[in-house]
Amino acid sequence: MATFSLEINKKTHTVDADADTPLLWVLRDQIDLVGTKFGCGVGMCGACTVHLDGTAMRSCLLPVSQAEGKQITTIEGLSEDGSHPVQEAWKEIDVPQCGYCQSGQIMTASAFLDQNSNPSNTEIRDAMHGNICRCASYNSIEKAVKVAAEKIR
Amino acid sequence: MNLSNNQKQSFSRRSFLKTSALASGGMLISFNLFTACKSDIKPPVDISQLNFNDFNAFIKISDEGKVTIFSPNPEIGQGVKTSMPMLIAEELDVSWEDVYVEQGKLDTKNYTRQVAGGSQSVRFGWEPLRQTGATAKQMLINAAAAKWGVSASECTASQGVITNSQGEKLGYGDVVKEAALLEVPEEVKLKDPKDFTIIGKNISNVDIDKIITGKPLFGLDYKAEGMVYASVLRPPVFGQVLESFDDTETRAVGGVVDVVKFGNKIAVLAVNTWTAMKGKKALKAEWKQDSKPESTALHDAELFKILNGNKFDTRRKDGNVKKAFAEADKVLERVYESPFLPHNCMEPMNFYADVTSEKIHLVGPIQTPAGTAGRVANLLERDEKDVLLEMTRMGGGFGRRLYGDFVLEAAEISSLAKKPVKVVFSREDDMTAGTYRPAIKYKIAASIKDKKVTGYHLKEACINDNMYGLIPHFFPAGAVENYQVDTANYKSNITTGAWRAPYTNFLASAEQSFFDELAEVLEVDRVQLHLDLLENVKNNPEPNVEYSPERLQGVLKKVVDKSNWGKTEADVYQGLAVYYCHNTHVAEVADIVMENGNPVVKKVTCVVDCGIVVNPLGALNQIKGGIIDGIGHALYGELTFQDGKPQSNNFNTYQLIRMGQTPPEVDVHFIENNLAPTGLGEPTLPPIGGAVANAIYKATGKRLTKQPYLSNMDVEKVIG
Numbered sequence: 001m002a003t004f005s006l007e008i009n010k011k012t013h014t015v016d017a018d019a020d021t022p023l024l025w026v027l028r029d030q031i032d033l034v035g036t037k038f039g040c041g042v043g044m045c046g047a048c049t050v051h052l053d054g055t056a057m058r059s060c061l062l063p064v065s066q067a068e069g070k071q072i073t074t075i076e077g078l079s080e081d082g083s084h085p086v087q088e089a090w091k092e093i094d095v096p097q098c099g100y101c102q103s104g105q106i107m108t109a110s111a112f113l114d115q116n117s118n119p120s121n122t123e124i125r126d127a128m129h130g131n132i133c134r135c136a137s138y139n140s141i142e143k144a145v146k147v148a149a150e151k152i153r
Numbered sequence: 154m155n156l157s158n159n160q161k162q163s164f165s166r167r168s169f170l171k172t173s174a175l176a177s178g179g180m181l182i183s184f185n186l187f188t189a190c191k192s193d194i195k196p197p198v199d200i201s202q203l204n205f206n207d208f209n210a211f212i213k214i215s216d217e218g219k220v221t222i223f224s225p226n227p228e229i230g231q232g233v234k235t236s237m238p239m240l241i242a243e244e245l246d247v248s249w250e251d252v253y254v255e256q257g258k259l260d261t262k263n264y265t266r267q268v269a270g271g272s273q274s275v276r277f278g279w280e281p282l283r284q285t286g287a288t289a290k291q292m293l294i295n296a297a298a299a300k301w302g303v304s305a306s307e308c309t310a311s312q313g314v315i316t317n318s319q320g321e322k323l324g325y326g327d328v329v330k331e332a333a334l335l336e337v338p339e340e341v342k343l344k345d346p347k348d349f350t351i352i353g354k355n356i357s358n359v360d361i362d363k364i365i366t367g368k369p370l371f372g373l374d375y376k377a378e379g380m381v382y383a384s385v386l387r388p389p390v391f392g393q394v395l396e397s398f399d400d401t402e403t404r405a406v407g408g409v410v411d412v413v414k415f416g417n418k419i420a421v422l423a424v425n426t427w428t429a430m431k432g433k434k435a436l437k438a439e440w441k442q443d444s445k446p447e448s449t450a451l452h453d454a455e456l457f458k459i460l461n462g463n464k465f466d467t468r469r470k471d472g473n474v475k476k477a478f479a480e481a482d483k484v485l486e487r488v489y490e491s492p493f494l495p496h497n498c499m500e501p502m503n504f505y506a507d508v509t510s511e512k513i514h515l516v517g518p519i520q521t522p523a524g525t526a527g528r529v530a531n532l533l534e535r536d537e538k539d540v541l542l543e544m545t546r547m548g549g550g551f552g553r554r555l556y557g558d559f560v561l562e563a564a565e566i567s568s569l570a571k572k573p574v575k576v577v578f579s580r581e582d583d584m585t586a587g588t589y590r591p592a593i594k595y596k597i598a599a600s601i602k603d604k605k606v607t608g609y610h611l612k613e614a615c616i617n618d619n620m621y622g623l624i625p626h627f628f629p630a631g632a633v634e635n636y637q638v639d640t641a642n643y644k645s646n647i648t649t650g651a652w653r654a655p656y657t658n659f660l661a662s663a664e665q666s667f668f669d670e671l672a673e674v675l676e677v678d679r680v681q682l683h684l685d686l687l688e689n690v691k692n693n694p695e696p697n698v699e700y701s702p703e704r705l706q707g708v709l710k711k712v713v714d715k716s717n718w719g720k721t722e723a724d725v726y727q728g729l730a731v732y733y734c735h736n737t738h739v740a741e742v743a744d745i746v747m748e749n750g751n752p753v754v755k756k757v758t759c760v761v762d763c764g765i766v767v768n769p770l771g772a773l774n775q776i777k778g779g780i781i782d783g784i785g786h787a788l789y790g791e792l793t794f795q796d797g798k799p800q801s802n803n804f805n806t807y808q809l810i811r812m813g814q815t816p817p818e819v820d821v822h823f824i825e826n827n828l829a830p831t832g833l834g835e836p837t838l839p840p841i842g843g844a845v846a847n848a849i850y851k852a853t854g855k856r857l858t859k860q861p862y863l864s865n866m867d868v869e870k871v872i873g
Binding site: 001018021022029032033036037040041047076078087091094096097098099101102103106121126128129130131134136139141142 | 232360362371373408498499500501546549550551577580774778779780781782785803805809810811813818819
């Protein structure tokens with residue numbers, strides 16, 4: 001057990017955890033940030049996606065020890081009030097069905113659009129391919145990413 | 154909800170309605186939908202098998218005129234938490250902006266039964282939920298009329314405001330206290346659909362703000378004081394039982410608080426999820442094989458043995474198929490095969506339980522709260538009234554959460570450990586301890602005489618249970634003179650159950666592939682064959698037939714028009730399917746292209762006749778989701794077994810459809826009519842596999858008969 005200092009959503013959190021504990025479980029169980037979801041634990045579904053220094057990262061595979069010193073952003077910190085263009089687009093298109101995977105989808109989309117605010121359809125499909133939606137809301141996700149890109153441009 | 158005696162005497166002219174004044178002000182009106190359902194509404198399957206329940210409504214109006222609608226039915230992503238309250242709000246005549254929707258708890262007193270399943274919520278709720286709203290509205294009008302000393306017939310209400318003939322106005326909140334004490338009107342008038350202001354409008358998911366900002370909503374997000382997390386070691390092989398175990402290393406893991414054996418399972422309790430999972434990995438357990446370990450090869454052999462034998466239960470028999478086949482000019486016979494499928498809800502199974510001598514508090518995602526609460530009470534030998542069950546939003550259901558095995562686990566562990574416990578399945582637990590869609594094989598045969606279909610014989614061989622009840626009355630029942638459906642099962646120790654669109658999720662693919670080939674053999678147009686067979690049903694109506702031939706013809710004709718059927722570009726191949734299930738009529742055309750020898754679905758055109766579309770936004774989500782889910786499972790979905798063990802346990806060894814594999818366009822059209830609405834959570838899924846297989850045939854000349862199609866591109870024309 002060791003103590004880690006984490007910069008999450010522009011706030012410093014100090015947590016005691018085993019060094020191998022994935023950031024996902026520290027966020028969910030210890031810091032009460034449950035918007036980041038557990039889906040597979042092997043980095044294959046994207047439900048646990050957060051930003052690490054602005055880059056989309058699977059928090060289920062990232063040991064907490066490696067998250068120290070980085071700026072961590074979770075869905076709760078993407079905007080103050082749900083007004084990030086990607087969140088607004090998700091609302092406009094009414095993307096979610098069950099909704100469970102959507103925070104991961106939004107985090108992947110927002111990191112992607114930060115790098116490329118004028119993506120082609122193929123680029124959107126490639127960027128979102130790692131996030132599974134079991135309800136298969138993929139058409140709506142694709143549309144919402146396009147709407148968000150327009151808002152960002 | 155405490156009522157004085159005089160109030161009690163004044164309400165409830167109809168057994169299913171009651172109102173009460175709230176201590177905090179406002180009015181509650183509750184309504185048992187189940188008892189109000191018309192007796193002639195038939196459930197689509199044997200509902201007792203699924204532990205289905207019924208539906209209720211519960212609304213509260215505050216003194217300020219704000220409306221809270223408790224949505225008692227579990228929300229699994231099918232949208233009922235939005236669409237069912239819409240029905241009430243429409244007739245209550247309030248602005249949707251003034252409506253707040255809350256998830257109701259399991260409440261066996263006020264809502265006798267609560268469930269999600271079978272695409273039935275909106276269909277069963279259509280009349281009674283609107284009546285609830287209209288009844289409350291009439292009582293508010295009556296209260297205002299009394300206050301003004303005028304006749305209620307001189308008053309109207311709209312958007313939460315009551316107006317009399319003098320132009321005076323009162324808000325619902327101004328009269329709600331008086332209204333709550335009035336008698337419940339015997340008859341209320343429902344709106345003409347042309348006057349709808351909420352039904353038929355695009356209404357966003359009521360939880361959208363919480364979902365996009367990551368607020369706690371789901372079972373896995375729930376926390377309580379003193380709660381510990383439990384990770385459970387279950388038999389790794391179906392048919393095994395626990396012989397012994399050693400938890401020395403587990404107990405040495407910092408943060409592990411207890412290890413509890415229950416039945417054939419061992420729970421590791423820890424201060425957080427990760428530690429519980431780590432502690433479980435450190436367990437050393439010895440297992441003993443109690444019943445035969447099964448494999449996919451064994452299942453295949455057993456199911457073929459059944460299909461080629463003669464021990465079946467006959468589900469429906471018209472005319473004499475034997476004679477029709479004996480006299481036929483030609484017989485077409487095909488075998489269609491499908492594998493086991495796990496549900497793979499994105500939110501792994503989980504549940505919270507706090508079992509004390511006073512109560513059993515359960516919180517989490519469950520499609521069958523009432524039935525599950527009863528099973529927990531039985532298991533713990535407690536009174537059912539000790540159980541308080543709260544439902545969370547669910548990260549998918551697909552049928553998996555009809556089964557409360559994980560709730561029973563949580564309750565038993567909490568009872569033994571004497572602590573509030575949250576059981577959390579890892580993805581591996583979720584995929585390997587499932588209640589899978591069982592493997593199924595169909596043998597379908599048709600007899601042809603003088604270029605007409607004279608006989609149709611479908612035989613089903615399935616692991617455990619599957620097709621029964623009303624399914625044999627689906628198309629082509631009633632369309633072919635000599636018709637027979639036979640079923641038989643192989644009893645397996647692998648747990649199986651309902652999976653999205655149970656009974657038809659593979660049947661539709663098989664039959665729609667068969668009809669495509671049958672049209673070819675008959676040398677008739679595929680569309681015309683279906684239209685003609687449906688014409689037979691219209692000419693010889695038969696009461697047991699479940700579908701409407703007119704509505705099936707309607708969706709078929711429209712999909713031909715909208716899909717540009719038969720007129721696509723050279724490299725685009727189309728396949729068609731038309732189907733009825735879950736009370737909804739659907740036609741679908743898949744457009745595929747071949748890329749590197751693999752079929753790629755580029756577009757799906759879908760026409761749906763579900764009557765009035767309550768929430769077009771939610772309806773499109775269900776329709777498109779069902780189609781893409783159906784494509785994914787038809788092309789990729791497969792869980793195999795070796796030595797009793799599932800051969801996939803996570804998304805690195807199990808393929809779910811992803812965005813890159815999704816058709817970029819699903820073009821949906823509705824048949825516009827004013828018929829009562831039917832459900833959409835399931836009916837678009839079953840036919841799409843057939844449409845895709847038929848398109849692949851056009852592209853490759855191969856009749857695919859075995860799912861998942863992409864792994865079985867060379868398996869065609871199996872004759873059992």
